[in-house]
Amino acid sequence: MADITMCVAKDCPFKDSCYRKTAKPSTYQSQSDFESYLDRKLLNCDMYYDTPNLKDDAEHINIYNMVQKRRNNDSGIRHSLINVIKQSKKARNKK
Secondary structure, three states: OOOOOEEOOOOOOOOOOEHHHHOOOOOOOOEEOHHHHEEOOOOEEOOOOEOHHHOOOHHHHHHHHHHHHHHHHHHHHHHHHHHHHHHHHHHHHHO
16 A cells, blocks of 8 residues: 555556556545646656556666656756856856
8 A cells, every 4th residue: 555645647648657646545545636747848747756566667667767867857957057046146246
């Protein structure tokens, strides 16, 4: 039984490999529609939860790796943007 908030999104490209969608629900199961966390253009979902028993399946490994790569890339972009904002604030404060 899953001790997580399960996803009820119906049209998600990760629905077959995301543990939030595939887990066996418990008697008192919390659920949410995490569709708002899904970015279809980037093929990324911030609430994606890797399904433990599907790691050996090649297709799911590819999906998992694609999601992780996108997350890492997005994180690097966010970090760079934060640095640019900090530098521009410093430059404005010096004037």
